[in-house]
Amino acid sequence: MAPQILTLDSISLVDRSARMEGARRIFEETAPTLASLPADARQAFQQKYFGIYLETPETFYLAVEHDLVLGYLAGAPQTLPLHFSLNPYLEQFRTEIQSRYPAHLHMNLTAAARGMGLGSRLISEFVKDLSMMRPAPSGIHIVTSRDAENVKFYLKNGFQKTNEAGKLLLMARGFS
Ligand SMILES: CC(C)(COP(=O)(O)OP(=O)(O)OC[C@H]1O[C@@H](n2cnc3c(N)ncnc32)[C@H](O)[C@@H]1OP(=O)(O)O)[C@@H](O)C(=O)NCCC(=O)NCCS
Numbered sequence: 001m002a003p004q005i006l007t008l009d010s011i012s013l014v015d016r017s018a019r020m021e022g023a024r025r026i027f028e029e030t031a032p033t034l035a036s037l038p039a040d041a042r043q044a045f046q047q048k049y050f051g052i053y054l055e056t057p058e059t060f061y062l063a064v065e066h067d068l069v070l071g072y073l074a075g076a077p078q079t080l081p082l083h084f085s086l087n088p089y090l091e092q093f094r095t096e097i098q099s100r101y102p103a104h105l106h107m108n109l110t111a112a113a114r115g116m117g118l119g120s121r122l123i124s125e126f127v128k129d130l131s132m133m134r135p136a137p138s139g140i141h142i143v144t145s146r147d148a149e150n151v152k153f154y155l156k157n158g159f160q161k162t163n164e165a166g167k168l169l170l171m172a173r174g175f176s
Helices: 013-029 032-036 039-049 051-055 081-086 088-099 118-132 150-156
Strands: 004-007 060-065 068-076 103-109 139-145 160-165 168-174
Touching: 004 118, 013 039, 013 060, 013 068, 013 103, 032 039, 039 051, 051 068, 060 118, 068 118, 081 088, 088 139, 088 160, 088 168, 103 118, 118 139, 118 150, 139 150, 150 160, 150 168
Parallel strands: 103 139
Antiparallel strands: 004 060, 060 068, 068 103, 139 168, 160 168
């Protein structure tokens, strides 16, 4: 069976903590610098890029094959004051985010599941759900590095290079 895309809130409470743990392992796998941080910094990093998104399970997506989590997309329909305060670098892009691209996401797949279309499927599901919200957000952004490999992936998924600040690149996609 092909991997399924599920939101966390559609998974029974009995299975949910195991799936969340699967996603957490992928978050840790894909953040190689995490292990070198002191425990409190590690905890803060995990919380701001992963943990806070578990609190909105209707926009936390999992790619699941049988019982195995292959990847996740942690989505936010709005970039809130909390996100700006946890990530001060966002200030450089505040104008674009607030005026046009308020939604955002963080996503990661386990290495063996990359390049098979799952990342694109995760984005499609999130964008479909955003378009059905009332009011629907006008667009979505991500922040990556100018030289990151994933720039190609986002371009392929309809995002455009929208602004730069140092090494940081704002990529965004409008929905109108
Ligand atoms: C980036 C990522 C989410 C893409 O998901 P995916 O399922 O591998 O991507 P898809 O199969 O849907 O699309 C692959 C396309 O994206 C491009 N791409 C860009 N970066 C890529 C990467 N790191 N790995 C795989 N493909 C990548 C490929 O060129 C490919 O295009 P093609 O089919 O024309 O060759 C996933 O590879 C991943 O988790 N990478 C590591 C972590 C990461 O970069 N997360 C994003 C943080 S902003």
